[in-house]
Structures are given as C-alpha cells and as structure tokens.
Amino acid sequence: MEPSASAYHTYVTAADLFGNSLDEVKNATWKSLPDWARIMVDASKGALSAQALEEQFRLQYELIFQQNATVAEIITVSAPGGILASNYYVVLPFSRGSVHLGSLDKIDKPVIDPGIFSADFDITASTAIGRIAQKFWFSGRIRPLVTGQLVPDDGLLPENATDAQWLAHFRQSRMSSSCLSWSGPVW
16 A cells, blocks of 8 residues: 555634734734725725725634634645645735736736735734744654754744744745645655
C-alpha cells in the first residue's frame, strides 16, 4: 500500500488567535472599518459604496468579535517523504480585491487587483495564525520530529519571528493564505 498524506483541520476564533490582546485587536478593528471601506471604494474607482461596505464590515465584525465565529483555519499535514506542513488562512478577511475591464478593445485582459492585506486585521490575524502553527511544530513531542524548515527559509521566518519578519513573509508570498513546511523523518 502506498503511503498517503494525513491532514487535520483546526478552526480558531478571534479569542483563540488573540488571547489577552483580543480587546486591543477588537477596538482597533472597529475603529478601522470606515477607513477600510474608503480604501476599497478608492480601489474600485467609485464602483462600490462606502456605506454598503461599512455595513458589510460591521456585520463581519459582529460575527468575529460578538458571535465568536470561526475566523481562521489551519490545515496540519504529514505527507510522504517526511514533509510536515501547516497551511492556514483567514476565513473572514476584511480585504477586498477587484476585477475591472481594462478597456473595451482589450476585453480579454481584465485588470485584477487581489487587494491582499489591504486591511490591517488580515495581517494581524495571519501573523497570529502563523504563530499558532509554528508553535505546534516546535512544541513538546512534535519538535523532535522536525529536522529542518523548508518553506519559508528559517532565515526569513525564524522560530521567534518578529511582526516585521511575518509581514515580509506575507508580502513576499503575495498570498492571502500561507504555508509553513518542515522536513521530518521519512515514513
């Protein structure tokens, strides 16, 4: 029988992510909602309504901070060849992208702006998720199984990475989700 990957999914709330910093993140997020709406309206060249976006953001805020909805997913994987990985992402990002026609004569070449991390909350949440995933791999009985970091290079994102190093990682990957990979024993 050929070996296959095993994956475990973990769903976390804002309370799980931010712990003692929850109130600080909650307050900063609430204060930022109008600014994020303006940023998204400007990026859309006025195609969106700031009022509608603010209402959408308020509803999302309530889900995250008042209804304790899942805010992130971590997929922990053990794959053949000794690959250990955590893929993770924010399931309720505040960032919004856009797709527009560049011009009528180039209808098959849309202008795409993914708007990744245009809201600070998404960077804060992604960093917190990454730290949880990293903490798992460097904890107790798991740590002896980790023989080296594969992606990203541990020079870019060491075990006790700063907020600036996490931000550099996200900016370099240009993705709203992320993956941390390590090598381990070959099964």
